[in-house]
Amino acid sequence: MSTKTARIGAAELLDIVLDQGSFESWDTTPQQPPLSESYAADLEAARIKSGADESVLTGKGMIHGRPVAVIVSEFKFLAGSIGQAAVNRINAAITRATSEGLPLLAGPASGGTRMQEGTLAFLGMVAITDAVRRHKEAGLPYLVYLRHPTTGGVMASWGSLGHITVAEPGALLGFLGPRVYEALYGQKFPDGVQVSENLFRKGLIDAVVTPQELPELVERALRILQPSAVPASLPAPIGTTATSAGRDVWESVQISRNPRRPDTRMILASADDMLPLNGTGQGEKDPGLILALARFGEQRCVVLGQQRPRHPGTFSMGPASLREARRGMQLAQELGLALVTIIDTTGAELSAEAEEGGLAGEIARSLSDLIGLRSPSVSVLLGQGTGGAALALLPADRTIAAQNSWLSPLPPEGASAVIHRSVEQAPAMARAQRIGVDSLYGFGLIDHVVDEHEDAALQPREFAQRFCAAIAAEVSLARVIPEDHRLLRRQQKFQNLGTLGD
Structure with missing residues (x-):
């Protein structure tokens, strides 16, 4: 009945x-x-x-x-x-x-x-x-x-x-x-x-x-x-020295794959305020991406966070994820909020459905939207950063990285298979491709490294709190960039990557 x-x-x-x-x-x-x-x-x-x-x-x-x-x-x-x-x-x-x-x-x-x-x-x-x-x-x-x-x-x-x-x-x-x-x-x-x-x-x-x-x-x-009635003073940035503490980058890759490692949900749970949103608003919802409104200290943000899949070997982002992400970018611009993108991905979805759903085009449009975003923006390398799925959320005014995070066009095993026709050279490829935080800092990509105290999985709550403090600090720095200089500064940052050496 x-x-x-x-x-x-x-x-x-x-x-x-x-x-x-x-x-x-x-x-x-x-x-x-x-x-x-x-x-x-x-x-x-x-x-x-x-x-x-x-x-x-x-x-x-x-x-x-x-x-x-x-x-x-x-x-x-x-x-x-x-x-x-x-x-x-x-x-x-x-x-x-x-x-x-x-x-x-x-x-x-x-x-x-x-x-x-x-x-x-x-x-x-x-x-x-x-x-x-x-x-x-x-x-x-x-x-x-x-x-x-x-x-x-x-x-x-x-x-x-x-x-x-x-x-x-x-x-x-x-x-x-x-x-x-x-x-x-x-x-x-x-x-x-x-x-x-x-x-x-x-x-x-x-x-x-x-x-x-x-x-x-x-x-x-x-x-x-809505902004607070009395603006808070800008927090000072912390932990901006890039260091891997002498750790081999392949060890960082393995640490980043620990299923107990703090993920996007834990970072958001440690924010001062958080309100989850749902889907593209156009009939799509992909569990690979979390869209939320959040406040870190007094910094009001739209957050786009990749959520690591629960099962190893599965991909974490399809075209619907990026259409949902682009909804978040539009929200940030319309409401005058900062945008925070959290990258932690084993790679984009590889399937006929993803191809027919326009995955490549959505990556391109996401990149274009982020480069041209009028709002202050901060990108976060939380763990794994594989391929176009990572690149699609990367461009920002400021970039934070966890100590054991990394960024590469393919997972090291994939790069090894392309060059050596075997996955056995994955550790060597990770070193040769310079995918770790020390190299990324040297390239000029990373502004702020959050210390993991060896491994974030051992102290997940403390790490998440440190990360939220880092986000608040970096958003505050992104906000003070003059609006008429913001887009040119982003353009120059990505045009000049690597010119400083590492």
Whole structure:
């Protein structure tokens, strides 16, 4: 027996999400277009049924003491449909939020644009989309909570543009409403597709949360997305002397492959704040990459971290990973956050699916995006750094390396197979190709080496804490690079690699 998702009204949602007594309405009497007698009757009935004067409520309030602008649909008012008066109300609220420098939380629940108003209401989605675009271009957060149900033009405009998008459990979410689909095509739409949990599995939304959980999630996001009221002093860099303590690079390669070695998840778990995101937002999710918002000290960042596969011999990055990474790069630019990329990979996926998915092109586009990124950036060599999968996340203003990390076009065994037709010369190839931190420092690539005290796997928590401190220090140094010099400095860094010798 299926259970129907309960619909929460706009006023009830605001009572749950906003601090008690903090809501201030921005709404004025809606100016409706010319009405037919039947449409006027529909509007009057909707007002009586819903207790609202239109299908959206707008205003501002506080969430855990943080000011936030809100736009919330009232589904009981003509199924939350958007007519010209609602378009004007939404646009006015977005514009005001932008002018007041407020983050914006949207909570749509709608069947789409209002059929009684036809094409003009439909065209209103363009104006709303433009208002959201301008809000985001101002560097202000736009957060979306998709409620049951959200379909049609609303889902295809302001419902799908969030920097962070989460959804109500069990909510019906999709472009074409199932009733319309059945009327048009004479058959039922497949079950389980247009449901929030499925959208999460497919990487279309970042989380599924109840209304009661939403305030904590919004507050966590804004702790990272918004600067502190009082800027902290810049931390001093630590551990910048490159040294392998006389260790042979082949020993470092073997240490980096220890499955107990700290990974991206442990680094993020040691951050001062962290909020995981999910997928590309375009229907893909690759477990080889972790996308998150994080704060290291007072440094607010988007983090793209390669996650080592649990089973040896498997590759850790496919084309969907890089499309997810490029979502993170765009977030960093739109929100004025620093970008941190964490490299720890056995190599890119080698498969027909990866080739057909455009892996090579995604590596190229990732490189291009990173070189041209307007945000401050720090790349991190955490462990293994093999091939194009590593190169795709490498370009940055500053680069940190763990003491036993390395970077090479192929794993040493692969390089040995190419040159010697055998993997037995892997140790010699690792030395000859100069893949270790001492050489990378000498090339001019690495700025900061984090000491492992022999092996990070022996003290994983302490190492992760040292690494987080290093990230905070290097992000602070990347931030002080003048914006008009940032891209030229990156260009010169990679053009001049190796000219200093090692």
